[in-house]
Amino acid sequence: MSNHAELMVIGAGPGGYACAFRAADLGRKVVMVDPRATLGGVCLNEGCIPSKALLHAAQVIRETHEMTDDWGIGFAKPKIDLDKLRSKKDGIVGTLTGGLTGLAKRRKVQTVRGTATFKDAKTVTIDGEDWTFDQVVIAVGSAPVQLPGWPQDDRVWDSTAALELREIPKALTIVGGGIIGLEMATIYSALGAKVTVVELADQIAPGADAEAVAILHAALSAQDVTIHTETKVSAVNADKKAITLTCEGAFSGDLSANAVIQSVGRRSNGPKVTPENAGIAIDDRGIIAVDASCRTNVENIFAIGDVTGNPMLAHRATHQGHVAAEVASGHAAALDTDLIPSVAYTNPELAWVGLTQAQAKADGIKHKTASFPWAASGRNLASGGGDGLTKLVYCPDTERVLGATIIGANAGELLAECTLAIEMGATLSDIALSVHAHPTVSETIGFTAERALGTLTDL
Ligand code: FAD
Numbered sequence: 001m002s003n004h005a006e007l008m009v010i011g012a013g014p015g016g017y018a019c020a021f022r023a024a025d026l027g028r029k030v031v032m033v034d035p036r037a038t039l040g041g042v043c044l045n046e047g048c049i050p051s052k053a054l055l056h057a058a059q060v061i062r063e064t065h066e067m068t069d070d071w072g073i074g075f076a077k078p079k080i081d082l083d084k085l086r087s088k089k090d091g092i093v094g095t096l097t098g099g100l101t102g103l104a105k106r107r108k109v110q111t112v113r114g115t116a117t118f119k120d121a122k123t124v125t126i127d128g129e130d131w132t133f134d135q136v137v138i139a140v141g142s143a144p145v146q147l148p149g150w151p152q153d154d155r156v157w158d159s160t161a162a163l164e165l166r167e168i169p170k171a172l173t174i175v176g177g178g179i180i181g182l183e184m185a186t187i188y189s190a191l192g193a194k195v196t197v198v199e200l201a202d203q204i205a206p207g208a209d210a211e212a213v214a215i216l217h218a219a220l221s222a223q224d225v226t227i228h229t230e231t232k233v234s235a236v237n238a239d240k241k242a243i244t245l246t247c248e249g250a251f252s253g254d255l256s257a258n259a260v261i262q263s264v265g266r267r268s269n270g271p272k273v274t275p276e277n278a279g280i281a282i283d284d285r286g287i288i289a290v291d292a293s294c295r296t297n298v299e300n301i302f303a304i305g306d307v308t309g310n311p312m313l314a315h316r317a318t319h320q321g322h323v324a325a326e327v328a329s330g331h332a333a334a335l336d337t338d339l340i341p342s343v344a345y346t347n348p349e350l351a352w353v354g355l356t357q358a359q360a361k362a363d364g365i366k367h368k369t370a371s372f373p374w375a376a377s378g379r380n381l382a383s384g385g386g387d388g389l390t391k392l393v394y395c396p397d398t399e400r401v402l403g404a405t406i407i408g409a410n411a412g413e414l415l416a417e418c419t420l421a422i423e424m425g426a427t428l429s430d431i432a433l434s435v436h437a438h439p440t441v442s443e444t445i446g447f448t449a450e451r452a453l454g455t456l457t458d459l
Pocket of ligand 1: 011012013014015016020030033034035036040042044046047048049051113114116117139140141142157164182269272273302304305306307312313314315316317
């Protein structure tokens with residue numbers, strides 16, 4: 001048969017390409033399918049990477065303000081050349097997606113451009129052509145949730161449209177104060193938009209530690225971002241002049257803006273591959289259930305990444321991709337951890353892993369917490385950093401660390417020490433007795449462990 005794949009991977013995002021490359025490295029003949037012109041999925045093309053490029057620009061703009069206002073080093077008001085900024089971002093994306101094409105070629109992974117749907121448990125149709133397969137990995141990711149009943153209007157953006165950087169609206173309303181919404185607020189407010197965030201929950205970054213979130217809330221407010229929590233959008237009206245949202249709840253009234261970003265979560269693309277034709281179990285949210293080995297209920301069919309549910313994050317997709325490739329190739333492998341770090345690349349960054357204090361309490365897990373304020377970190381102050389916090393959740397009986405939250409500059413990078421500590425079953429003493437270089441903000445992790453042990457001398 002002409003169209004046959006030994007191992008087919010549907011979707012070339014961070015889950016799909018990691019899976020395809022790992023399987024090829026294990027000696028498998030792999031076909032990877034995706035309708036996009038470039039590899040890399042949402043993460044590289046319209047997610048993690050373009051957002052971080054623009055967040056870097058936002059950070060530099062803020063630093064020039066701080067230098068001018070506080071450090072006596074004057075910078076003129078930044079002139080923003082939107083075309084150049086957009087092409088810089090696109091260039092970074094292009095370098096990375098082009099690199100993936102090279103990596104696929106080097107591994108002899110065959111890439112097929114097209115959209116795959118299941119015909120049965122041994123066949124998919126790719127743009128009208130049938131392909132049979134021995135095994136398949138579904139890695140089709142997710143798409144932004146569109147709020148029902150909203151007008152079709154060029155001024156209503158999802159995260160993809162927002163990252164296209166079409167314009168800098170004078171006033172911008174962001175519906176949804178989760179990680180993506182807050183990153184968009186950070187970007188557009190630095191670029192000069194007057195940003196308002198509307199969030200249904202009682203805090204932004206729902207699920208993150210409340211004490212750390214309060215610091216982020218205050219920092220964003222100081223950056224002139226208006227935040228309305230416990231507020232629901234009850235009506236939308238688009239006219240020539242503006243998009244107007246009618247709000248109810250803690251804030252009640254109308255918000256008019258030149259553009260609105262809908263950022264209320266992402267929905268699995270699972271239903272789009274017609275999994276029912278292959279007998280694959282899928283729930284009413286479009287999530288394909290998998291076990292720790294990324295197996296679905298159908299023996300030769302695996303699923304990885306956003307299509308398998310929360311947390312919808314690139315590093316989870318990548319790890320699952322490796323697991324699926326190994327299991328499909330006859331090796332024993334599993335993603336046997338709940339430790340998937342979360343990072344909001346806001347200014348300051350908010351990062352957490354493992355149990356939060358609220359989660360530990362809700363789950364009835366015996367715990368204590370200790371924290372260290374970044375106001376007492378020499379490196380933070382010397383670097384112009386503002387408020388920040390390092391907080392550990394630990395078991396008082398065993399001293400084992402159960403969770404960590406960090407808010408401050410580069411918190412996402414710092415969190416890696418905590419992830420490793422928890423993964424390795426480290427105790428407070430392991431962390432406190434590890435010598436952290438001075439002056440670094442990584443010291444705050446050691447100081448927090450010392451504080452819990454009663455040996456801290458830096459406060
Ligand atoms: P995806 O990256 O969604 O890729 C799926 C691929 O499948 C796509 O290329 C799609 O074209 C293809 N596909 C879909 N249907 C079919 C079909 N029927 N046939 C063939 N191919 C198909 N995560 C982080 O970890 N860190 C971040 O900083 C971060 N920032 C983000 C910022 C934004 C603005 C957004 C939107 C997301 C961000 N994410 C971040 C989330 C991250 O992008 C996703 O979790 C990740 O891309 C999921 O990887 P995946 O492989 O499951 O699927």
